[in-house]
Amino acid sequence: MLGDLTAPVGTTLDRFIAQKQEQFPYATGELSQLLRDIALASKIINREINRAGLAGIEGASGTENVQGEAQQKLDVVADVRFTRALSKGGETCGIVSEECDHIIETGNKHAKYIVTIDPLDGSSNIDVNVLVGTIFSIYRRRSPIGSSPTEADMLQEGTEQVAAGYVLYGSSTMLVYSTGYGVNGFTYEPSLGEYFLSHPKMKMKEDGKIFSINEGAYNTFPEGVKAYLKHCKDQEYSGRYIGSLVGDFHRNLLKGGIYIYPATEKYEQGKLRLLYECNALAFLAEQAGGVATDGYQRILNVKPTSLHQRTPFFVGSKKMVEKAMELLKEPQEEVKA
Numbered sequence: 001m002l003g004d005l006t007a008p009v010g011t012t013l014d015r016f017i018a019q020k021q022e023q024f025p026y027a028t029g030e031l032s033q034l035l036r037d038i039a040l041a042s043k044i045i046n047r048e049i050n051r052a053g054l055a056g057i058e059g060a061s062g063t064e065n066v067q068g069e070a071q072q073k074l075d076v077v078a079d080v081r082f083t084r085a086l087s088k089g090g091e092t093c094g095i096v097s098e099e100c101d102h103i104i105e106t107g108n109k110h111a112k113y114i115v116t117i118d119p120l121d122g123s124s125n126i127d128v129n130v131l132v133g134t135i136f137s138i139y140r141r142r143s144p145i146g147s148s149p150t151e152a153d154m155l156q157e158g159t160e161q162v163a164a165g166y167v168l169y170g171s172s173t174m175l176v177y178s179t180g181y182g183v184n185g186f187t188y189e190p191s192l193g194e195y196f197l198s199h200p201k202m203k204m205k206e207d208g209k210i211f212s213i214n215e216g217a218y219n220t221f222p223e224g225v226k227a228y229l230k231h232c233k234d235q236e237y238s239g240r241y242i243g244s245l246v247g248d249f250h251r252n253l254l255k256g257g258i259y260i261y262p263a264t265e266k267y268e269q270g271k272l273r274l275l276y277e278c279n280a281l282a283f284l285a286e287q288a289g290g291v292a293t294d295g296y297q298r299i300l301n302v303k304p305t306s307l308h309q310r311t312p313f314f315v316g317s318k319k320m321v322e323k324a325m326e327l328l329k330e331p332q333e334e335v336k337a
Contacts, residue, residue: 013039013175013186013195023181030091030112031138031163031179037089038115038136039175039195041082042167045119045134046188048077049126049169074126075099078119078134086115093141094149096275096307103154103307109146113162114139114153116276121166122244131170133246137280138163154307158279158300166246166280176202176250178287183253204290208256208317209237212248220265224295224328228260231323245272249281249315253288258316258324262295270294270312274304278313291321295328 017032079099086092087106095104096116115138122132139160141153165177173188175195185199211232218226232239240257242248248259263270272278282292282299292299292315302311314321 009189009192010196010198013197016184016186016197020179020181023179033089034086034091034113034115034138035163035177037085037091038082038134038165038167041085042134042173042175043188043193044081044085045074045078045167046169046173046190048074048081049132072120072123072126074132075120075123078123082117082119082134094153096154098273098276098308101308103149103151105148109148112140112145114141114149116154116279118273118276121246121277122242125242125244130242130244131168131247132244133169133250134167135246135277135280136165137161137276137283151307154275155304157303158274158282161279161283161300164280164283166249166284168246168250170247174198174250176253176284178284180287183284183288202253202288204253204285204288205256205317206289207319208252208258209235210240210252210255210257211237211260211320212239212241212252212257213260213262214241214243215239217264217266221262222295222328224330225260225262225324227327227330228324231327245277245281249285252316253284253290256317256320258314258320260324261313263312267310269310271310272313274299274302274309274311275307278311278315281315285315289318290316291318292316293321293325295325 017035021032079097083095083104086095090108091111092106092113092115093108093111094114097104098118115136118135120132121135125132139156140162141149143150143153163177163179168174174185176185183202185202186195187198188195252259261270261272278299285292294312295314314324
């Protein structure tokens with residue numbers, strides 16, 4: 001009985017970050033502090049989500065973001081919390097947020113890093129108590145230290161990420177991230193206020209049996225995507241779609257599967273944003289052994305041209321993504337045959 005009471009509680013996020021600092025000889029603790037700032041903000045958001053119904057912060061705020069999408073009250077709260085934490089932490093000179101049409105300057109002109117972030121992915125699910133998340137990418141700035149951040153700092157290819165991750169607010173809250181040395185997941189223990197390593201060295205199965213896509217837009221999908229869906233159904237794969245990118249990605253990371261948001265008639269360039277959604281998850285997928293493409297090329301090689309650039313997105317188990325790409329490249333008449 002005493003053994004249960006004195007058993008180790010595990011490795012905290014702070015301790016894990018400190019142990020891995022030697023992987024970054026060019027850094028002197030700034031990246032570690034930046035990850036801690038993100039973790040701190042996520043704890044605050046976790047609290048706000050858990051009491052949303054009681055605090056009256058469910059539902060729409062009555063405003064729209066730069067994409068013309070209705071902002072939820074918690075979108076605004078999350079954006080403020082992360083911007084404040086990253087600014088006060090001192091390690092970020094500039095931020096690109098889904099909720100803001102321009103670069104957010106933090107005033108930390110001597111900081112080495114910039115962050116791109118979707119503060120609250122899937123926020124419309126809050127009202128129905130379905131999981132949501134935060135997605136982030138970290139890059140080294142290109143502009144001179146001491147100057148204001150520029151658009152060139154923000155418009156870097158995904159291959160230039162030094163770290164990326166997401167926070168999942170669900171039945172338990174998890175922070176999953178990578179600094180280019182594999183993917184590790186941490187679960188939040190609210191009574192201690194700490195994240196503990198719960199999913200070390202996460203790996204995505206090479207193949208899977210889950211496909212995640214909004215089939216409500218089926219009639220507007222490219223023929224190759226329709227052909228891939230037929231293939232999935234012929235194989236009796238399971239269709240699972242939460243409507244929260246982080247939630248669908250996390251499930252497929254653990255169990256094997258593919259997530260697809262293709263180009264459609266309504267969203268000819270795709271709907272998801274390259275800088276603060278797709279690049280981060282593509283980085284994690286590749287670090288875990290998966291694949292991420294726009295259907296034709298590697299997501300991490302796509303050159304951004306605007307802060308809120310959209311892209312089609314295919315991410316998940318290697319064999320499933322490769323099969324989807326194979327069918328997309330087939331002549332249309334052959335697909336229909």
